Amino acid sequence: MFDARPQHNDQHREYLHHRVAQFRQQVQRRLDGSLTEEEFRPLRLKNGVYLQLHAYMLRVAIPYGTLNPDQMRMLAHVADTWDRGYGHFTTRTNIQYHWPKLVDIPDALEALASVGIHSIQTSGNTIRNINADAFAGAAADEIEDPRPWAELLRRWSTDHAEFQFLPRKFKISVSAGKQDRSAVSAYDIGLRIVEQDGERGFQVWIGGGLGRTPILGQVVREFLPQADLLPYIEAILSTYNLTGRRDNKWKARIKITVMERGLDAMRADIEEEFVRRRAEFSGFDQEILAGLRAEFAAPEFRDAPTEAYEAARAANPGFRSWTDTNLHEHRIPGYASATVTLKAPGVTPGDATSAQMRLIADLAERFGHGDIRINHDQNIVLPHLRKADLPEIYAALREAGLATANAGKISDIISCPGMDYCTLATARSIPIAKDIAAHFRARGLEDDIGEMKIRISGCINACGHHHLGHIGILGLDRAGVENYQITLGGDGYEIPTLGQRAGAGFPADEVVPAIDRVMDAYLELREGPDERFIDTYRRLGVAPFKAALYPANA
Amino acid sequence: MSKGFTPSPATPGVITANDLRMGHCVWMRDDSWTADPSQAELYEDQAIAELALLNAISQAGTVVGPYLVEARRGADGRPEPTHFREEFRRTGPTNYTDDQQAEFEASHV
Numbered sequence: 001m002f003d004a005r006p007q008h009n010d011q012h013r014e015y016l017h018h019r020v021a022q023f024r025q026q027v028q029r030r031l032d033g034s035l036t037e038e039e040f041r042p043l044r045l046k047n048g049v050y051l052q053l054h055a056y057m058l059r060v061a062i063p064y065g066t067l068n069p070d071q072m073r074m075l076a077h078v079a080d081t082w083d084r085g086y087g088h089f090t091t092r093t094n095i096q097y098h099w100p101k102l103v104d105i106p107d108a109l110e111a112l113a114s115v116g117i118h119s120i121q122t123s124g125n126t127i128r129n130i131n132a133d134a135f136a137g138a139a140a141d142e143i144e145d146p147r148p149w150a151e152l153l154r155r156w157s158t159d160h161a162e163f164q165f166l167p168r169k170f171k172i173s174v175s176a177g178k179q180d181r182s183a184v185s186a187y188d189i190g191l192r193i194v195e196q197d198g199e200r201g202f203q204v205w206i207g208g209g210l211g212r213t214p215i216l217g218q219v220v221r222e223f224l225p226q227a228d229l230l231p232y233i234e235a236i237l238s239t240y241n242l243t244g245r246r247d248n249k250w251k252a253r254i255k256i257t258v259m260e261r262g263l264d265a266m267r268a269d270i271e272e273e274f275v276r277r278r279a280e281f282s283g284f285d286q287e288i289l290a291g292l293r294a295e296f297a298a299p300e301f302r303d304a305p306t307e308a309y310e311a312a313r314a315a316n317p318g319f320r321s322w323t324d325t326n327l328h329e330h331r332i333p334g335y336a337s338a339t340v341t342l343k344a345p346g347v348t349p350g351d352a353t354s355a356q357m358r359l360i361a362d363l364a365e366r367f368g369h370g371d372i373r374i375n376h377d378q379n380i381v382l383p384h385l386r387k388a389d390l391p392e393i394y395a396a397l398r399e400a401g402l403a404t405a406n407a408g409k410i411s412d413i414i415s416c417p418g419m420d421y422c423t424l425a426t427a428r429s430i431p432i433a434k435d436i437a438a439h440f441r442a443r444g445l446e447d448d449i450g451e452m453k454i455r456i457s458g459c460i461n462a463c464g465h466h467h468l469g470h471i472g473i474l475g476l477d478r479a480g481v482e483n484y485q486i487t488l489g490g491d492g493y494e495i496p497t498l499g500q501r502a503g504a505g506f507p508a509d510e511v512v513p514a515i516d517r518v519m520d521a522y523l524e525l526r527e528g529p530d531e532r533f534i535d536t537y538r539r540l541g542v543a544p545f546k547a548a549l550y551p552a553n554a
Numbered sequence: 555m556s557k558g559f560t561p562s563p564a565t566p567g568v569i570t571a572n573d574l575r576m577g578h579c580v581w582m583r584d585d586s587w588t589a590d591p592s593q594a595e596l597y598e599d600q601a602i603a604e605l606a607l608l609n610a611i612s613q614a615g616t617v618v619g620p621y622l623v624e625a626r627r628g629a630d631g632r633p634e635p636t637h638f639r640e641e642f643r644r645t646g647p648t649n650y651t652d653d654q655q656a657e658f659e660a661s662h663v
Contacts, residue, residue: 030574031574031575031615033614033615036614037614037618037619051572051577051618051619052577053579053639053642053643054577054578054579054643054646054647055572055576055577055578056577098647099577100577101575101576101577102574102575102576102577103575103576348649348650419638419639419642420642420647420648420649421647428642428648428649430647430648430649431648431649434649477638477639480636480637480638481638482638
């Protein structure tokens with residue numbers, strides 16, 4: 001079987017087991033009083049263990065969103081054994097368990113380590129989980145599979161001694177399609193694989209980030225030869241490590257460093273450091289990369305006739321709707337990538353039960369070359385499916401409540417856990433997402449509205465990426481009452497844009513009617529069904545939608 | 555450690571934290587902790603509340619992050635939260651139904 005994530009060598013396992021043993025000892029020392037909470041907290045955070053509103057939370061990294069079936073089954077096993085039978089997939093392609101007991105977490109980590117998964121650097125001021133396009137290796141518009149590069153970055157950044165105490169957390173994303181699907185402008189470093197004069201390289205973005213000070217990244221290097229990636233990234237990190245602010249947590253991200261120092265000054269320091277760093281690289285990274293490319297070689301695609309698929313589409317409207325909405329064009333004719341949304345009516349965005357995880361693992365093994373992805377939208381992707389197999393896959397998904405035809409639609413909402421779980425939250429997110437989804441389903445408008453990205457965050461830290469939503473919703477505490485600010489026109493992919501705040505916030509029970517008025521305005525104003533909301537917004541600006549949101553002021 | 559208020563008969567408070575080993579929410583009563591918020595001690599005197607909080611902080615082998623937070627005396631005399639955050643800590647996440655919560659609870663041994 002094709003192993004989608006080649007991290008299962010003995011050395012890697014030994015390292016993970018060693019780290020778990022270390023953490024087990026740290027937990028024991030906390031429990032017997034040898035460590036205070038102040039001493040223990042940074043140690044547990046280094047292992048992805050937070051204390052949330054009702055319980056501990058364990059965040060486990062899914063590097064560049066890629067899992068094989070055994071790993072997915074292990075995520076299910078952890079959910080059943082040490083949690084409450086489900087897990088929550090996040091925008092940064094981690095899984096979060098919301099109910100583990102501290103005393104059980106070492107056992108859960110040991111189990112995860114047996115399949116090469118861990119929670120190292122899922123918290124703290126380090127380089128976090130590396131993100132990449134969920135359609136990597138499959139998308140028709142892809143220049144090159146970004147996963148070998150993402151894996152190279154993962155190996156390089158894991159336990160990198162120089163970058164364990166950065167001024168603040170640091171996030172890297174790699175995109176390889178002609179269309180950016182990894183929101184590179186919203187990351188501390190965003191990498192786009194590009195071609196120039198027949199040579200492949202990276203367009204390097206720095207200084208993007210959301211949170212309380214949302215800033216879009218800027219291109220610091222238009223074209224970086226591929227072989228120079230690690231020394232150049234090291235030069236960026238080293239420059240940031242030395243010049244990033246440490247006096248104020250809220251001004252410590254590289255986006256503030258770039259803003260305060262200016263892109264040109266940062267670039268000059270990075271380029272100077274790059275010369276030094278490059279001299280230190282002997283080429284070992286390129287040797288590792290060559291091995292990774294071999295390990296990430298494409299599966300053996302078969303001849304894939306599509307007659308049965310077309311017949312099923314003709315016979316089954318539900319299947320046709322799902323294939324119209326949830327499939328993405330594959331580079332091999334007769335194949336498709338399918339998005340399995342975790343956004344069925346009434347469910348919490350991003351939550352999957354252990355049974356659903358196991359089903360996905362089985363389907364990937366049986367039909368999908370053993371390859372599973374988690375995407376930025378808190379959904380699951382099966383990247384390599386023969387269209388001929390899709391009717392059977394669809395039937396199995398439907399049985400498990402996983403065949404909702406809504407990828408990219410108004411009910412495919414990104415939502416952080418919000419105050420239902422998170423100790424930082426100022427309001428709930430999940431009920432708002434569920435109410436919006438239910439409302440537009442009831443009105444039967446979802447297909448008519450078409451592409452619509454709603455993003456909800458329960459506080460200004462913006463884990464729900466609300467600034468990048470076509471409609472963004474930010475939950476706040478206003479004098480002891482949940483209140484929601486709405487932003488319009490954000491986009492993280494095509495034309496990176498931060499949403500514009502529309503005006504005063506809304507009480508929780510007025511959010512759905514407010515979104516409803518915006519959608520009615522859009523349906524009235526658009527030039528035709530092919531003009532998406534974001535297109536109408538770009539054509540007309542914020543004014544007509546603001547008028548819809550606040551009719552009394554119009 | 556107190557969340558922006560001074561305990562008094564008009565604005566009483568409770569002390570709450572998370573259980574160190576298990577993580578669940580707990581409330582202080584006398585010298586110990588209960589998972590039932592209705593059993594929490596209601597402090598109406600600032601000095602007594604601050605002493606109790608010092609006592610709570612000293613119990614670092616049992617709880618994590620104790621703090622004093624405003625509450626009110628309910629119709630039955632028992633403490634009730636005044637802020638929605640504390641209400642969610644009392645009742646659990648609102649994104650699953652009571653039945654689902656009970657099912658999860660039962661499976662969480």
